[in-house]
Amino acid sequence: MRTIQNFSHDFGGKKLSVEFGKLAPQADAAVRVQYGETTILATVMGAKDKRDETIDFLPLTVDYEERFYAAGKISGSRFIKREGRPSEEATLTSRLIDRPIRPLFPEGYFCDVQVMITVLSYDHENSPRIPALFGTSLALSLSSIPWNGPVSIAEVGLIDGSLVLNPTEEQMKKSEMDLTVVSTSERVIMIEAGAKQVPQEKVLEAITFAHSANQEIIAFQQKIITAHGALKRTFTNSFDEALYNEVAEKSNAFFASLSSITEKLERRAKTDEFIAELTAHYKEDAVKAKRAHQYFDLVEKKYVRSQIIQNSKRVDGRGINDVRPISSEVTIVPRVHGSALFNRGYTQIFNVTTLGAPGLKQMLDTMMENDSTKRYMHHYNFPPYSTGETKGLRSPGRREIGHGALAEKALVPVLPSEEEFPYAIRLVSEAMSSDGSTSMGSTCASTLSLMDAGVPLKAPVSGIAMGLIDEGDKYVVLTDIAGHEDHHGDMDFKITGTTNGITAIQLDVKNTGLTMPMIKETFEKGLTGRLHILQEMLKTIATPRAELSPYAPRVEVVMINPEKIRDVIGPGGKMINKIIAETGAQIDIEQDGRVIISSPDKTSIEKAKEMIAGLTEEPEVGRIYPATVVKIMDFGAFVAIPSGQEGLVHVSEIDSKRVEKVSDYLQEGQAVRVKLMAIDDLGRLNFSIKQAAENN
Numbered sequence: 095m096r097t098i099q100n101f102s103h104d105f106g107g108k109k110l111s112v113e114f115g116k117l118a119p120q121a122d123a124a125v126r127v128q129y130g131e132t133t134i135l136a137t138v139m140g141a142k143d144k145r146d147e148t149i150d151f152l153p154l155t156v157d158y159e160e161r162f163y164a165a166g167k168i169s170g171s172r173f174i175k176r177e178g179r180p181s182e183e184a185t186l187t188s189r190l191i192d193r194p195i196r197p198l199f200p201e202g203y204f205c206d207v208q209v210m211i212t213v214l215s216y217d218h219e220n221s222p223r224i225p226a227l228f229g230t231s232l233a234l235s236l237s238s239i240p241w242n243g244p245v246s247i248a249e250v251g252l253i254d255g256s257l258v259l260n261p262t263e264e265q266m267k268k269s270e271m272d273l274t275v276v277s278t279s280e281r282v283i284m285i286e287a288g289a290k291q292v293p294q295e296k297v298l299e300a301i302t303f304a305h306s307a308n309q310e311i312i313a314f315q316q317k318i319i320t321a322h323g324a325l326k327r328t329f330t331n332s333f334d335e336a337l338y339n340e341v342a343e344k345s346n347a348f349f350a351s352l353s354s355i356t357e358k359l360e361r362r363a364k365t366d367e368f369i370a371e372l373t374a375h376y377k378e379d380a381v382k383a384k385r386a387h388q389y390f391d392l393v394e395k396k397y398v399r400s401q402i403i404q405n406s407k408r409v410d411g412r413g414i415n416d417v418r419p420i421s422s423e424v425t426i427v428p429r430v431h432g433s434a435l436f437n438r439g440y441t442q443i444f445n446v447t448t449l450g451a452p453g454l455k456q457m458l459d460t461m462m463e464n465d466s467t468k469r470y471m472h473h474y475n476f477p478p479y480s481t482g483e484t485k486g487l488r489s490p491g492r493r494e495i496g497h498g499a500l501a502e503k504a505l506v507p508v509l510p511s512e513e514e515f516p517y518a519i520r521l522v523s524e525a526m527s528s529d530g531s532t533s534m535g536s537t538c539a540s541t542l543s544l545m546d547a548g549v550p551l552k553a554p555v556s557g558i559a560m561g562l563i564d565e566g567d568k569y570v571v572l573t574d575i576a577g578h579e580d581h582h583g584d585m586d587f588k589i590t591g592t593t594n595g596i597t598a599i600q601l602d603v604k605n606t607g608l609t610m611p612m613i614k615e616t617f618e619k620g621l622t623g624r625l626h627i628l629q630e631m632l633k634t635i636a637t638p639r640a641e642l643s644p645y646a647p648r649v650e651v652v653m654i655n656p657e658k659i660r661d662v663i664g665p666g667g668k669m670i671n672k673i674i675a676e677t678g679a680q681i682d683i684e685q686d687g688r689v690i691i692s693s694p695d696k697t698s699i700e701k702a703k704e705m706i707a708g709l710t711e712e713p714e715v716g717r718i719y720p721a722t723v724v725k726i727m728d729f730g731a732f733v734a735i736p737s738g739q740e741g742l743v744h745v746s747e748i749d750s751k752r753v754e755k756v757s758d759y760l761q762e763g764q765a766v767r768v769k770l771m772a773i774d775d776l777g778r779l780n781f782s783i784k785q786a787a788e789n790n
Contacts, residue, residue, distance in 0.1 A: 281607025432547025708736025740781025
């Protein structure tokens, strides 16, 4: 008989409830967490043995599963009602959970671990991310899987100048900042943020606020774990110390000989040659050869870190606070609406901006989104040639989605509003070459590309990736980390912003986290670095171009009475389709009465505006209209003007001469010009063809 356990705690003024022992009894651990009325189930499973003796990494999989039923929804797709591939939001949440829990598995633990979080209910008020990460932490801690948690997550908003803990979705709409912090009992282990040019001092204050709030939830978990946690499995670290020492002895002399070479490709070529020679010694034993290669990486890591800690010497010859050489260009290719090339060392990003009609906004059909759209899109591609490799092409993975989302988040705060600039905007960053922080390269290239396209940004944005070498009693913060420093270092701290403040942050660590002094120093050095990068960027293009590309569509907005929207659309879309067919313009209508007309051709826009005006303007006595004869009568003819309204042309108003028979002068379907003479008390329109002709 299973015992069901229930616990609760107040967190940010809302009840955080946890239950285990009821659901998913065959999982290593399963925890149901409710925050407000948002509820998730977090389950963890761990293999007892490694799948491969030569494996040298943790095969951790984190899957955050949205369910439409959680929000009381059925998918808006006409053909597929079952949940399909994860939404972008679900993918980013999976990454958000993976990043802080991964560093806390013990060194040398290489057994498969699977974490699954299923959203069971969503109250449209409280973010599922808080219970999702809390549930993951508690489930791992209660299970027998070795893990050095727990951790806690806090979200912070900045509303009317005040910090708000775990704001609701409605509150977040008014917030200047969306900050997520994950902590252990001692350090900050993950940060994710989007901000509207918030000063660094305020962001640092918010991180401190969140870290402090996390401690009460960690203490809450510790009490549960102490009472109900399972005994952790023992595991054997298959590290071959004798082989490691052998590889180290051969490799250290090589590193000493390599120390004078700072050029990346030359270093890589010599390193590849040495590894081939090293592993050739063990060619009779495939397992030993593979481990020798793995141990070479560990020796290199130790060497790179010791050179930085002891001698402040980086592999590429830079000083600790130096940024790699930067260059950039704009208008790289013809025909596109905007383009840029950004180089920082061996990291190279080619970015293209495409502007489109508002109707090209992305429709979102997810658990959390309700018939909403996305106007600004950034997509990131990472082809194998960017790292000098040969690989099969795949659809975008979590890394590509995450990098694109970060670069997108960095620019959102400086984009003009849709009212100011009524375009859908798509950016694509192609990583032409990668040597550390292509996401920050994409941010810089995006800024240049948008300005080249003539998008009126509020301010230009640059980004930088900061690193860390932490050796217990001594640490060094590195400015603008290259690929090998990311690989062998302890953090990848990405910061984007303008001269006014921060727009986005993403922190990943490989150690046990950062102290507040480490974060403060990173902010200070990062500000100097990213402002230097920004200055170099602005040498290429300082302000957005005054004119859009001639190949970009032109967009004009006219306002109509919302009650007239149905007149523009017409029955079954008849009228709007007629306008589109006759003018070639794209027409989008908003519920507030905005009619957005787009076309590369100015003439087609003007024609569409004229047709829309004809459909929506109130009839004006004395004005001449184009009209169509719709019915012939003995006493005259009924005509319809562009608004669809009909009126009478009396027989006496058809011609200056006496008209005996109306059909001798007019036929149904005939185009005529009429002058509105009067609107009677009943709202009936009286027209004159005769007067229109005389006014011509």
